[in-house]
Amino acid sequence: VSTTERRRRARRGEGDKLRAEIVDAASRMLARTGEVGELSLRAVAREVGVAATSIYLHFENLDELVLAVKLRYFDQFGAVLDAAADAAGDQPIARASARGHAYVRFGLENVGLYRALFMSEMLPPHLMPDAGFIGAGVFEAARRDIADVVGPDVDAHLLAVHFWTALHGVVTLRTVRRNFPWPDLEVQLDDLIARLIQ
Amino acid sequence: VSTTERRRRARRGEGDKLRAEIVDAASRMLARTGEVGELSLRAVAREVGVAATSIYLHFENLDELVLAVKLRYFDQFGAVLDAAADAAGDQPIARASARGHAYVRFGLENVGLYRALFMSEMLPPHLMPDAGFIGAGVFEAARRDIADVVGPDVDAHLLAVHFWTALHGVVTLRTVRRNFPWPDLEVQLDDLIARLIQ
DNA sequence: TGTACATCAGTGAACGCGCGTTCACTGATGTAC
DNA sequence: TGTACATCAGTGAACGCGCGTTCACTGATGTAC
Numbered sequence: 001v002s003t004t005e006r007r008r009r010a011r012r013g014e015g016d017k018l019r020a021e022i023v024d025a026a027s028r029m030l031a032r033t034g035e036v037g038e039l040s041l042r043a044v045a046r047e048v049g050v051a052a053t054s055i056y057l058h059f060e061n062l063d064e065l066v067l068a069v070k071l072r073y074f075d076q077f078g079a080v081l082d083a084a085a086d087a088a089g090d091q092p093i094a095r096a097s098a099r100g101h102a103y104v105r106f107g108l109e110n111v112g113l114y115r116a117l118f119m120s121e122m123l124p125p126h127l128m129p130d131a132g133f134i135g136a137g138v139f140e141a142a143r144r145d146i147a148d149v150v151g152p153d154v155d156a157h158l159l160a161v162h163f164w165t166a167l168h169g170v171v172t173l174r175t176v177r178r179n180f181p182w183p184d185l186e187v188q189l190d191d192l193i194a195r196l197i198q
Numbered sequence: 199v200s201t202t203e204r205r206r207r208a209r210r211g212e213g214d215k216l217r218a219e220i221v222d223a224a225s226r227m228l229a230r231t232g233e234v235g236e237l238s239l240r241a242v243a244r245e246v247g248v249a250a251t252s253i254y255l256h257f258e259n260l261d262e263l264v265l266a267v268k269l270r271y272f273d274q275f276g277a278v279l280d281a282a283a284d285a286a287g288d289q290p291i292a293r294a295s296a297r298g299h300a301y302v303r304f305g306l307e308n309v310g311l312y313r314a315l316f317m318s319e320m321l322p323p324h325l326m327p328d329a330g331f332i333g334a335g336v337f338e339a340a341r342r343d344i345a346d347v348v349g350p351d352v353d354a355h356l357l358a359v360h361f362w363t364a365l366h367g368v369v370t371l372r373t374v375r376r377n378f379p380w381p382d383l384e385v386q387l388d389d390l391i392a393r394l395i396q
Numbered sequence: 397t398g399t400a401c402a403t404c405a406g407t408g409a410a411c412g413c414g415c416g417t418t419c420a421c422t423g424a425t426g427t428a429c
Numbered sequence: 430t431g432t433a434c435a436t437c438a439g440t441g442a443a444c445g446c447g448c449g450t451t452c453a454c455t456g457a458t459g460t461a462c
Contacts, residue, residue, distance in 0.1 A: 012458050015405055037235045042448060051407050056450085119317065121374055135375075158381050162364070162390050169367030176319055177333075183356050192360050195393050207438055210425050216438080240415060249440050250416080260416085400462090407455070413448080422440070429433090 007049035019058040021048050026069050027113070034112030036066060036120050066116070073113050078138045080106055085145060092148035093197070099142055100167055100193050104185070107171030114171060139164060149197050162196045205247035217256040219246050224267050225311070232310030234264060234318050264314070271311050276336045278304055283343060290346035291395070297340055298365055298391050302383070305369030312369060337362060347395050360394045 010017045025047040029039055041062050045052040059065045084102030085095040107114040117135070142163060147156035170189070174182060182188070208215045223245040227237055239260050243250040257263045282300030283293040305312040315333070340361060345354035368387070372380060380386070 009405055009457080012404060018405080035235065037233065040448065041450090052449085053408080053451090054406060057406070062449085119370070119374065121376075139378075157379075158386065158389060161381060161386065162393065165367035165371050165390075166360070166364040167367070168371055169363035169365070172317070172370060173363050173366055176317065179320075180337075181355075183359060188356065188359065191356060192363075195360065207424080210437060213438055238415065239417090251418090251441080252439060254417085255439070398462100400460100402458105402460090404458080405456095407453105409452090409454100411449105411451080415446080415448100416444105418444080419442090420440105421442100423438095425435105425437080427433100427435090429431100 005049050015057070018048070018050065018054065022055060022058060022065065023068050023072060026065055027073065029112075030069060030116045031110055031112040034115035036116050039066065041065075070117060073117060074135050074138065077106060077113075077117065078141065081138060082141060085141070092145060096142070096145040096149055096163075096197055097190070097193050099145055100163065101186075101189055103167045104170050104189060107167075108174060111175055114175075118168060119172065146197055159197055163193070166192055166196060203247050213255070216246070216248065216252065220248075220253060220256060220263065221266050221270060224263055225271065227310075228267060228314045229308060229310040232313035234314050237264065239263075268315060268320075271315060272333050272336065275304060275311075275315065276339065279336060280339060283339070290343060294340070294343040294347055294361075294395055295388070295391050297343055298361065299384075299387055301365045302368050302387060305366075306372060309373055312373075316366060317370065344395055357395055361391070364390055364394060 007018075007021070022044060026039060026044050029044065029047060030036065039062065041055050042052045044065070045055055048054075055065070059068070081099050081102050084098045088094040088098035107118075139160065143156055143160035146159050146163060150156060150159060167189075170192070173180070174185075205216075205219070220242060224237060224242050227242065227245060228234065237260065239253050240250045242263070243253055246252075253263070257266070279297050279300050282296045286292040286296035305316075337358065341354055341358035344357050344361060348354060348357060365387075368390070371378070372383075
């Protein structure tokens, strides 16, 4: 219900600023509630401080706006994980572990965005730039770290799938079952990762 | 858009039949789309073949209806898992494994209900009969099977948490990323369960 | 240096829709007499 | 055995709301001359 000030129109030639502000606003709103379905075109316009119709100047419809948000945050999410892995040094197991911890931390701290990224179907096919491969960069980076840990004789793809699905499960169940008697998060993750990657 | 026939009113003394029919209809609709947020009181009434206001004869509001659906399917879900474990015989590892396979199968075959059960917060606290413990029966049964596998020297609670979160991850990611190059499901589950429970 | 005007960056009213919720009501049916 | 009537099991109209989308429009600002 945060009634934003009426936005000042952009200068000539800077019409694309509004596009960025719309994506910003939609991201903030998604991060708050996490429910993609609750994001409405009119609410985004209100948050930006602009007439509802102005959204149409930059997006065909709400789906394309949501896609823009997702694409942007997939990139950011991947960068966060890479940074965590790099900060952990060169040792493969330390890199993979740091990546896992960073994955869960991001998910728990950005509940709404995580929901938008991984708890809804990607989007109607005609809007998918490259079907099924959004977020593949994130997966592929983890697969490489894991392959470095286990060597060439183990199916690193299968292990990376275990890694991803298990961490995803940790994020989503903790988000949605806050009253469950969860173990300490660091203990849980260290034990889980040790069991999956060896 | 299935316009159901207008329902015939129940006989005297059988007013509770409508309550059951409402829960049935809401369950069918949830099983179809899976989005709790898309379930509307009016749509449920239409599916039942009854005036929208008739819902109020049996439920205070939509939340209480959704809770009724959840409670009912938690019971059914637990029974399915128990049956699978029992069908697997007495050997602890076989029982736990069967339980895991049945969990994932139920989730993938009943996408909508699984979403309703495990991908939304339980409900506003005043509606929770026993906060945080809905579904605890399902968890507890798995924990016992796992404890039988690993013996008394291992933290079976932690292992059961791994088991649950990992299987939940399998169900939800496969549901939402259908284009990902997933491994064969049985291979994935057998390998995953073997790594987690030992 | 001044000004007409094309273009850019939006706005605002209006529409039809489905929704939750309220309120007064209806009409079949079992039962007391 | 017949009937009045209380009660049960619903109905239907109406409300105000937020939504997506359309359409014609406005008004500031750069630029060509």
